[in-house]
Amino acid sequence: MSDPRRDSKWWGWGDPAVAPELDSEALATLRERIGELTPSPLAAELESFELPEPASLPAALTEAVGEDRVFSSAEDRVRHATGCGYVDLTRLRGGGLEAAPDAVLLPADADAVRRVLQVCAAEGVAVVPYGGGTSVVGGVEPLRGSHERLVSLDLADLRAVEVDRRSLTACLGAGLRGPEAEAALAAQGVTLGHFPQSYEYATIGGFAATRSAGQASSGYGRFDAVVNSVRLVAPAGDLRTLDTPHTAAGPALRELVVGSEGVLGVIPDVTVRVRPLPAVRRYEAWIADSFEAGAEIVRTMAQGPGLPDVIRVSDEEETSVSLALSGPRGVTGKLFGGYLGLRGKRGGGLIVIGIEGDEESVARRRALASRALRAGGAAYLGRSAGQSWEHGRFQGPYLRDTLMDMGAMVETLETSHTWSKLNDLRRSVGGAISDAMAAQGTPGLVFCHLSHAYADGASLYFTFIARSRKGAEVEQWRAVKQAASEAIVAGGGTITHHHAVGRDHAPYMEAEVGRTGLDVLRAVKDELDPAGIMNPGKLLG
């Protein structure tokens, strides 16, 4: 690769050619629930986008990375100045940013990364490691800390692929996007099975740095659970862990690197466990009497045999409304409505399951899952609705652009808790979001689904939509986000199940890990990054 990638919208999500529209029925439903929307088109083209002047960088940095690998056009700086959270997109759509990297560096390999970090540490230049730029928590925000200069270190050219077919492991370069990694693995008959909603643009390095979880992680395992070993290039030196399947040799340093969000160093590659490519992928939908009944079924499956690879349970609000808004032109919603009518059920908790593997194991696991679903009172809705979900599984962020164009605030956040405390947490966080939107004068919709199940608990994923407060979008968002975060902390949930910490959750890290925990993380950072150049302001505040 010779230039940083530019194949996605600079102001929104993904392929510019993909622009889903809401059909009239969905529009009517939305207006009925959140009020009339005022369209909010883009404020500026890239050519007139307002950015601060870049600071000039040490010549040694150009030598470290290579002359043709330093980029400082406005487009490259804008594209590396934010992630893809609602607040990020709001600012981009507004036509200007108060901060951007002074330059984008595109190292060719881990040695170049090491040289860059040496120069930056010596010269006091802040470094923001950049993978897919899909963070929704401000993970690549160009915060300078105590430094006057900042570079974005785009890892797109770290593209190693080395498969050990016998051990079912693969060393994958940090810069590989999800589909690039899967294509390289598929050529050798294996899959990583990691499909977060950001899959199409997010990278392997980002998955590791943020403890990502994918839509099929109940079966394939969260990203941190499939990491065999890691490398970290830190200003103070390289850290690496052995590739043995288990060790009792002290604290697991692997688990310090995974989730380090760029504040300790750069992950150039990760060795992960892979699986044979599934021959069969079966997706289907069921409906339970309520979210809680659906969650109870999932608990049974997660604590016994038969947990599907993909398992999702929507709450009543998401079940009855959000499907009408999702997918190209609401096709899922219409099918779903038809099914509901057919079966005489209204509302309830929609369940999507996906099981992958060889024919025999899919049949065996499906029989176990079906038994648990029926025992819990769920009714089968068929394969179409499941396949529709599968088909549209990466569409959510596109739909957000559509809704933002229409003048809506659309945001998601997530947490997890043990089964004993899950329902209370869902009620308190959902209530806090709803109340906070109303307090902003913009009553809105709150959806929740359970999307990752474990023997001891599950995740909760909230989506909320309201009219955006024109000119006060960030203030409005902040009020709702804060209310939700405080409810999560009060309920004992984690501040993030899979979106990571970044800028947005850093204020809650003390609640998460305690004062001593923060002190330990800061001691590790001081050891690996004594000059404090790595991704300032993220994770540790």
Add this chain to the structure above:
Amino acid sequence: MSDPRRDSKWWGWGDPAVAPELDSEALATLRERIGELTPSPLAAELESFELPEPASLPAALTEAVGEDRVFSSAEDRVRHATGCGYVDLTRLRGGGLEAAPDAVLLPADADAVRRVLQVCAAEGVAVVPYGGGTSVVGGVEPLRGSHERLVSLDLADLRAVEVDRRSLTACLGAGLRGPEAEAALAAQGVTLGHFPQSYEYATIGGFAATRSAGQASSGYGRFDAVVNSVRLVAPAGDLRTLDTPHTAAGPALRELVVGSEGVLGVIPDVTVRVRPLPAVRRYEAWIADSFEAGAEIVRTMAQGPGLPDVIRVSDEEETSVSLALSGPRGVTGKLFGGYLGLRGKRGGGLIVIGIEGDEESVARRRALASRALRAGGAAYLGRSAGQSWEHGRFQGPYLRDTLMDMGAMVETLETSHTWSKLNDLRRSVGGAISDAMAAQGTPGLVFCHLSHAYADGASLYFTFIARSRKGAEVEQWRAVKQAASEAIVAGGGTITHHHAVGRDHAPYMEAEVGRTGLDVLRAVKDELDPAGIMNPGKLLG
């Protein structure tokens, strides 16, 4: 509890009433293979045991723990002066020790632990956290570091049991021995399923501090894999992690506490994932054509469905010899010989499998396992041999006492590697042990088995037996241990799969985690234990 526990041999393993003997056939086999043994009885009774005079301790320490909770009799000091490794027992049997704790403290709760650490940090008293005292790597060795005084902190009275039946988690006190924890859990219908060979005397806190793996960990999960959340009482403050099933909130501090071996602080309790008590436990034996054929079967099972909870494959040497020595009066060996004769196989690789659960799931999983075993060319030996293994699963350390009485050196060590490198590692480590024993003038037996299987690799567990060099036992052991450790490092294996680091593996930690990794661990220690009082000389050297 009012006194430290004294229900095991002070000079050896476990219940003094259990003393297995080798039958004449086993004795003959042993003599034939390693030469004539010179009996090596105990050198001294406890009454005449030589110990250094204890240093006097700060009065504040008595206040911190309570007056009736400080013990300094010779017996209590001896019982807390060593673990249960071959070298430890050799020294105990020799009638004297050069070092022992100045006193044993028995804190009533985590608050008392916290007070003790405060006093010790202020006064410069080294602290060795003590669970079951079953370390085979010198984990509780009373090394003082830069301090002149040292206490053993016996955690036996930390006995919390709190089960969340709905989330299938349990908070268990560090001082609970394996059977105590299981009995408390069984009363609520659940099990932890953690059965290392040390199970009968080792404690929950020790399992966590050492990243223990149990005989059924292929199915139930290694101890670190079942930890939901932890607490650590450190001199600098308390560290705790949330009990949510997953979080993306930064590096996993839980994984710094698990495996910390007492050098960072004291783990007062651990919250673990438990499972419903199995209704059925089916153990059986099979025989493969060779160790490598057996390992290949296990690889297939671990990378697909059907991996049993217990899975062990013995190499040809262990298969043909060690079973004759194991179990009360060699009953397993005799049965096994009968089976072999019956089926016309000699040597080969013995496979023991154990599957636990409800009747239906055991039947289903057994069918999958049987299919993989037959596909790999293994022959069924029946349930008796499997049940004999199960019956004798905690007998190994008793047999070691018998062999040491007879004048043998008996030691075990373990590693792991990916499937691609497992066979090479087995050959190189086995060869190094064999050569080193021969170089000591005591050619011996080396057995190896695979006892923990993962999708990406497996563990290797070596047992070696030779005549002990009377008066030079430690030197002899050290030479063999060093040769084995160097072969492990050269082969890229981990220095320990489940025995932990302690004193014996500390010299190999730089090979394991690299210089930067060691620096990070030391930075964490400096943060949590600035006075360096916690378990000096272990883990980090």
